[in-house]
Amino acid sequence: MNIPMFKTGDKILIVSILIIAVFFIGWRSFGVGRDQQLTAVITQNGKLLKQINLNNLQAAESIDINQPLHQVILAEKGRIRFSESDCPNKICVKTGWLTKAGDRAVCIPSKVVISVVGQNQKMDTVSY
Amino acid sequence: MKKYICMLLILCLSVLSAACNNKLPQPVKSEDFALGTIIDQDVYGANAQKASVEVFAKIKELDALWTINSPGGDINKLNDHAGLGYVELKPETITILNEARKISDLSSGAAFDITVAPLVKAWGIGTDHPRLPADNVVKQLVSLVNYKDIIIDQATNSAALQKKGQMVDLGGIAKGYIGDIVTDIYKKNGITSAVANLGGNVVVLGSKPDGSPWKIGIQNPRSETSDIVGVVEVTDKAVVTSGDYQRYFIEDGKRYCHIIDPRTGYPIDSGLMSVTIIASSSADADGLAKAIVLGLDKGMELVKNYGKAEAIFITADKKIFVTPGLEDKFRLEDASHEYTYVQNGG
Numbered sequence: 001m002n003i004p005m006f007k008t009g010d011k012i013l014i015v016s017i018l019i020i021a022v023f024f025i026g027w028r029s030f031g032v033g034r035d036q037q038l039t040a041v042i043t044q045n046g047k048l049l050k051q052i053n054l055n056n057l058q059a060a061e062s063i064d065i066n067q068p069l070h071q072v073i074l075a076e077k078g079r080i081r082f083s084e085s086d087c088p089n090k091i092c093v094k095t096g097w098l099t100k101a102g103d104r105a106v107c108i109p110s111k112v113v114i115s116v117v118g119q120n121q122k123m124d125t126v127s128y
Numbered sequence: 129m130k131k132y133i134c135m136l137l138i139l140c141l142s143v144l145s146a147a148c149n150n151k152l153p154q155p156v157k158s159e160d161f162a163l164g165t166i167i168d169q170d171v172y173g174a175n176a177q178k179a180s181v182e183v184f185a186k187i188k189e190l191d192a193l194w195t196i197n198s199p200g201g202d203i204n205k206l207n208d209h210a211g212l213g214y215v216e217l218k219p220e221t222i223t224i225l226n227e228a229r230k231i232s233d234l235s236s237g238a239a240f241d242i243t244v245a246p247l248v249k250a251w252g253i254g255t256d257h258p259r260l261p262a263d264n265v266v267k268q269l270v271s272l273v274n275y276k277d278i279i280i281d282q283a284t285n286s287a288a289l290q291k292k293g294q295m296v297d298l299g300g301i302a303k304g305y306i307g308d309i310v311t312d313i314y315k316k317n318g319i320t321s322a323v324a325n326l327g328g329n330v331v332v333l334g335s336k337p338d339g340s341p342w343k344i345g346i347q348n349p350r351s352e353t354s355d356i357v358g359v360v361e362v363t364d365k366a367v368v369t370s371g372d373y374q375r376y377f378i379e380d381g382k383r384y385c386h387i388i389d390p391r392t393g394y395p396i397d398s399g400l401m402s403v404t405i406i407a408s409s410s411a412d413a414d415g416l417a418k419a420i421v422l423g424l425d426k427g428m429e430l431v432k433n434y435g436k437a438e439a440i441f442i443t444a445d446k447k448i449f450v451t452p453g454l455e456d457k458f459r460l461e462d463a464s465h466e467y468t469y470v471q472n473g474g
Contacts, residue, residue, distance in 0.1 A: 089256070102345075104354055125345070126345035126354060127347065128328035
């Protein structure tokens with residue numbers, strides 16, 4: 001079918017704009033979600049100690065905390081945890097591996113918090 | 129025809145810009161430690177920074193006033209004076225004592241009683257060395273538990289505990305009560321969208337900036353990690369959970385949790401692992417969450433009698449009961465696949 005009112009240039013323009021639009025929407029809806037960036041944020045008393053991109057981590061990394069007590073944080077590709085702590089109840093160590101956006105481990109005695117942030121968080125916060 | 133092409137172009141461009149421009153306003157995020165726990169805030173709006181700072185300052189001020197874990201403060205003053213007549217306290221302390229009495233009245237002291245402190249102390253709850261006290265000690269201390277023995281003289285901002293040895297611990301209500309103060313501070317600063325988490329007690333103001341409700345995860349009571357069993361969607365509400373898992377110890381194979389039944393003096397064993405209350409008043413929600421002491425049937429009855437709250441009860445056999453008003457707002461999200469959702473729990 002040929003619509004004489006459209007010139008070839010017009011048709012090319014319309015089709016290319018449509019293709020770009022479809023591509024963009026597709027990229028926004030699926031692309032970002034699938035290739036989610038996971039970042040671990042380590043704070044002490046509300047101050048940033050370290051930020052680690054867990055997706056790009058090639059070798060395991062260990063972070064020592066010495067004040068006010070001794071703790072070790074272990075980061076591997078896609079996950080992070082408190083691996084050792086001298087605090088009394090060791091709730092931070094028992095929390096285990098943090099693997100997804102929104103996961104968090106807290107040590108109240110040392111005021112150290114590991115939070116994993118990224119897009120696609122299923123919830124805003126947790127009631128416990 | 130050029131007109132149609134122009135219209136098509138504009139249409140495509142607007143679709144394109146909608147696809148790119150869906151960036152939402154970013155909250156001011158902050159965390160701090162007080163009330164023996166971690167406190168988080170996500171606050172939106174022009175005064176977000178100022179309001180967040182104000183919130184932390186107020187929480188720390190009230191913590192110092194009400195804690196029994198460090199010297200000084202109004203509650204220690206009241207406890208030290210037990211059986212010796214009135215002591216003058218700060219107006220804020222009188223207000224929370226009045227509120228605590230009201231909340232205790234909801235269950236006639238069966239679920240919640242702020243004078244349970246002598247037992248909390250005897251069990252070593254909140255210390256690094258929890259212990260099993262002798263039966264006769266428990267029996268003697270239970271006789272001291274009665275919130276009606278807190279006498280308040282509003283005119284002079286004074287309060288008294290009638291019997292020697294009686295003690296008040298606001299631990300079971302302070303976080304909830306302060307939750308309401310936090311939302312008041314937000315409102316005073318013109319904030320319309322915020323969420324604060326006070327060691328598991330959540331308060332939300334308004335909805336999210338995009339107009340959608342806040343999504344609050346409900347902790348899996350038997351997961352050491354931060355796993356949840358479900359998500360509840362709320363706007364302008366407090367979401368408060370009482371669980372048997374926050375602090376517990378095991379002796380001779382028996383698990384003892386940190387919540388003491390004010391009537392028996394022993395840690396609760398009610399067949400419930402957690403109770404979550406969703407209500408407009410954070411203080412009331414905190415008080416009602418103590419329905420965990422009463423068990424499923426009596427606990428649900430307490431919520432029903434209160435009339436302005438919704439609830440999620442999780443039983444020891446891993447069933448989740450939800451009040452009718454929550455059925456379209458609660459969603460099971462249980463990665464462990466161990467929990468069963470029972471509809472029409474109320």
